[in-house]
Amino acid sequence: MMPFKEMTRLDKLIHEPAxxxxxxxxxxxxxxxxxxxxxxxxxxxxxxxxxxxxLEKAGYVAISKQFVRKKIPxxxxxxxxxGKTALHNYWEQxxxxxxxxxxxQKKGI
Amino acid sequence: MMPFKEMTRLDKLIHEPAxxxxxxxxxxxxxxxxxxxxxxxxxxxxxxxxxxxxLEKAGYVAISKQFVRKKIPxxxxxxxxxGKTALHNYWEQxxxxxxxxxxxQKKGI
DNA sequence: TTAACCAGTTTGTATTATAAACCAGAGCGG
DNA sequence: CCGCTCTGGTTTATAATACAAACTGGTTAA
Numbered sequence: 494m495m496p497f498k499e500m501t502r503l504d505k506l507i508h509e510p511a512x513x514x515x516x517x518x519x520x521x522x523x524x525x526x527x528x529x530x531x532x533x534x535x536x537x538x539x540x541x542x543x544x545x546x547x548l549e550k551a552g553y554v555a556i557s558k559q560f561v562r563k564k565i566p567x568x569x570x571x572x573x574x575x576g577k578t579a580l581h582n583y584w585e586q587x588x589x590x591x592x593x594x595x596x597x598q599k600k601g602i
Numbered sequence: 603m604m605p606f607k608e609m610t611r612l613d614k615l616i617h618e619p620a621x622x623x624x625x626x627x628x629x630x631x632x633x634x635x636x637x638x639x640x641x642x643x644x645x646x647x648x649x650x651x652x653x654x655x656x657l658e659k660a661g662y663v664a665i666s667k668q669f670v671r672k673k674i675p676x677x678x679x680x681x682x683x684x685g686k687t688a689l690h691n692y693w694e695q696x697x698x699x700x701x702x703x704x705x706x707q708k709k710g711i
Numbered sequence: 712t713t714a715a716c717c718a719g720t721t722t723g724t725a726t727t728a729t730a731a732a733c734c735a736g737a738g739c740g741g
Numbered sequence: 742c743c744g745c746t747c748t749g750g751t752t753t754a755t756a757a758t759a760c761a762a763a764c765t766g767g768t769t770a771a
Contacts, residue, residue: 496626496643497623497624497626497643498623498643498644500619500620500622500626501619501620501623501644501645502619505619508617508619509758510609510611510617511610511759511760512613513609513610514606514607514610515606517605517703520707521703521706521707524762528717528718529717531758533604534606534609534610535606535607535610536610536760537723537760537761537762538718538719538720539719539720539722539760539761539762540761541719542720543720543721543759547758559718564767564768565717566717566718566719566766567764568719569717571749580649581665581756584700588699590626591693597630618727618728620728620729622763636749636750637748637749637750643728645729646731647731647750647751647752648729648730648731648732648748648751649729649730650750651750651751652728652729652751652752653754655730655751667750668723673736674737675735675736675748675749675750676749677746677749706723
């Protein structure tokens with residue numbers, strides 16, 4: 494009935510474009526390497542790193558570091574179950590809001 | 603083909619939830635009074651004021667102040683043509699990105 | 712040995728969303 | 742008339758945060 498208030502309650506962690514890109518990519522790939530993710534999103538390394546740790550802290554992704562030939566670090570990121578549901582909820586919420594907004598437009602307030 | 607990079611180029615002025623709410627409300631109502639807008643969005647006065655001036659500076663809304671009985675201020679906000687197209691472009695861009703993202707999911711990278 | 716490179720992390724900065732404080736006038740109560 | 746509160750906002754302050762630049766620790770190349 495009042496979709497506009499709902500908008501301000503969108504999950505900000507997912508809403509941020511960079512993280513929305515990361516989460517969407519991971520939702521498609523399930524798992525990805527750091528550099529691959531960087532290429533997909535076009536983010537700088539530092540940027541990607543900090544966004545990832547925010548997502549990790551929220552439990553939306555799991556980050557694991559392997560060492561190739563015991564030397565070169567290789568970070569792989571995978572989306573968690575919570576992450577998937579959070580992303581889907583986000584889109585659903587946005588859809589719902591948008592649908593109601595369209596109704597409003599037809600009614601003319 | 604690479605929808606994730608596109609996400610980081612979404613119009614940030616519109617993307618911000620508070621302003622998305624404002625713009626959506628105005629898109630539906632065409633014109634609204636300050637206090638009505640505040641009620642619709644649930645924002646505090648200060649918050650709404652600062653978001654509005656950002657939107658005004660961008661040319662997305664036009665703000666005009668009348669004085670009722672020459673004394674009490676009454677601010678009415680209306681969405682501009684640019685504002686409407688910017689909002690529509692935003693949704694279109696988001697839809698397009700989302701569509702391509704779904705394709706990716708089906709293909710499995 | 713030094714230079715360049717890989718794979719990231721940490722630090723710094725500049726922006727900005729939000730709330731709190733403020734302001735000017737209006738309409739009371741006493 | 743003098744405070745007091747209400748209306749309708751604006752300005753200021755702060756806390757978060759997006760982003761890039763600088764850094765780290767190890768590796769290969771010259």
